[in-house]
Amino acid sequence: MFSFFKKKPPAPPPPAPLPPAPEAPAKDSTDAAQPSPPASTFTSGATVSVAAVAASVISTAPVAVAVAASTAPKVSAPVPVHTPAAASPSTPPLEAPAPIGVTAKPERTGWLDKLKAGLKKTGTSIATVFTGTKIDEALYEELETALLMADTGVKATEFLLTDLKRRVKDNKTTDPAAVKGLLAQALADLLSPLEKPLAVGLRSAIEPGGRDEPTVIMVAGVNGAGKTTSIGKLTRHLSESGASVLLAAADTFRAAAREQLGVWANRNTVDIISQDGGDPAAVSFDAVAAGKARGKDVVLVDTAGRLPTQLHLMEELKKIKRVVQKAQASAPNEVLLVIDGNTGQNALAQVKAFDAVLGLTGLIVTKLDGTAKGGVLAAIAREHPIPVYFIGVGEKLEDLQTFNAREFAQALLG
Numbered sequence: 001m002f003s004f005f006k007k008k009p010p011a012p013p014p015p016a017p018l019p020p021a022p023e024a025p026a027k028d029s030t031d032a033a034q035p036s037p038p039a040s041t042f043t044s045g046a047t048v049s050v051a052a053v054a055a056s057v058i059s060t061a062p063v064a065v066a067v068a069a070s071t072a073p074k075v076s077a078p079v080p081v082h083t084p085a086a087a088s089p090s091t092p093p094l095e096a097p098a099p100i101g102v103t104a105k106p107e108r109t110g111w112l113d114k115l116k117a118g119l120k121k122t123g124t125s126i127a128t129v130f131t132g133t134k135i136d137e138a139l140y141e142e143l144e145t146a147l148l149m150a151d152t153g154v155k156a157t158e159f160l161l162t163d164l165k166r167r168v169k170d171n172k173t174t175d176p177a178a179v180k181g182l183l184a185q186a187l188a189d190l191l192s193p194l195e196k197p198l199a200v201g202l203r204s205a206i207e208p209g210g211r212d213e214p215t216v217i218m219v220a221g222v223n224g225a226g227k228t229t230s231i232g233k234l235t236r237h238l239s240e241s242g243a244s245v246l247l248a249a250a251d252t253f254r255a256a257a258r259e260q261l262g263v264w265a266n267r268n269t270v271d272i273i274s275q276d277g278g279d280p281a282a283v284s285f286d287a288v289a290a291g292k293a294r295g296k297d298v299v300l301v302d303t304a305g306r307l308p309t310q311l312h313l314m315e316e317l318k319k320i321k322r323v324v325q326k327a328q329a330s331a332p333n334e335v336l337l338v339i340d341g342n343t344g345q346n347a348l349a350q351v352k353a354f355d356a357v358l359g360l361t362g363l364i365v366t367k368l369d370g371t372a373k374g375g376v377l378a379a380i381a382r383e384h385p386i387p388v389y390f391i392g393v394g395e396k397l398e399d400l401q402t403f404n405a406r407e408f409a410q411a412l413l414g
């Protein structure tokens, strides 16, 4: 789950002043004053559909946010989930704004099936261990191998086996099939410290003494991990929930990277700060300054991929972080690492290395669909725990979802 806080009631904000003129002018769009949504806590469990928007010019995204909702069909929701924006007839919006201060339970039915399907490859190899008739040393040895092959890592595997044996003893279990259920519980308990909501919105609504300034989220990771895609999906979820978002295209090395983010900006009709071949730190600075000036709730900074061993590129990330802080003292409020779930144990190495340089506040783990390495989350939980805000189980919009330890463990072990 992630929580969006907005302090200001429905009164529209005064027209935002323009940001100070940047030295190398950033091409960006202007912003119309938008009515603020009612303050609420919301969840991202509902699926949404992308309105087909022709995306060509990328640095000047349209400005209107969350339009055309009034004509969309509505259905009553069993739980109060606040999703004010448009949806297609196949995915109707869930009605009823959440009462302030009440956390709504997400609608995740289809998502669970998806997660199960995504994690099937990991699950099948582990599940075969429990098809025998006896609980003996051979079963534990097989399980050890299966967990290691799923990239659970030596430490988490040892921990899980010891924990499982204790549970089997305590429960006086004799049926191997029941051991699978106990393993799911052990795994859920191991993963639960990674479960944490991402709070976004005006800092004044999140922290005591916080100012009326955006939550600035910096996103890092190796090439191809899924940074830009995840930012795009997250932007959509946030926009759907009434948050105003500004994107910073700080991956300035490749034109294609800027364009890719621009497409997401257009689809979501949010502003983007982008610059041809500009300095990533300067673009990030401009974006945060513009986000503040325009009264945005969230600024998402997309950075270029790099390996932790590329020291000069890691220095550049540090610089982005420093410079962003100059634009807004509290920023970056979140530093997220995106990791590809397929990279297995290397993902753990990335978590350690990026954390050492940047001080990570959260993770997004992508591509858990079709991988046999879903165990890597257990390795992270045991060896270098950092909250997993989202997991990606596909390339579609609804395939980025919040992380729930119990669901994950159940999906993994069927």
Ligand SMILES: Nc1nc2c(ncn2[C@@H]2O[C@H](COP(=O)(O)OP(=O)(O)O)[C@@H](O)[C@H]2O)c(=O)[nH]1
Pocket: 221, 222, 223, 224, 225, 226, 227, 228, 229, 230, 305, 338, 366, 367, 368, 369, 391, 392, 393, 394, 395, 399
């Ligand atoms: N199957 C799958 N593909 C993903 C997921 N997230 C991202 N991708 C794909 O991974 C590729 C690289 O993503 P991109 O966002 O460009 O990575 P970046 O270099 O970190 O910005 C693209 O083809 C995405 O569609 C996911 O959760 N599952």
Ligand SMILES: [Mg+2]
Pocket: 227, 228, 229, 251, 257, 303, 305
């Ligand atoms: Mg990218």
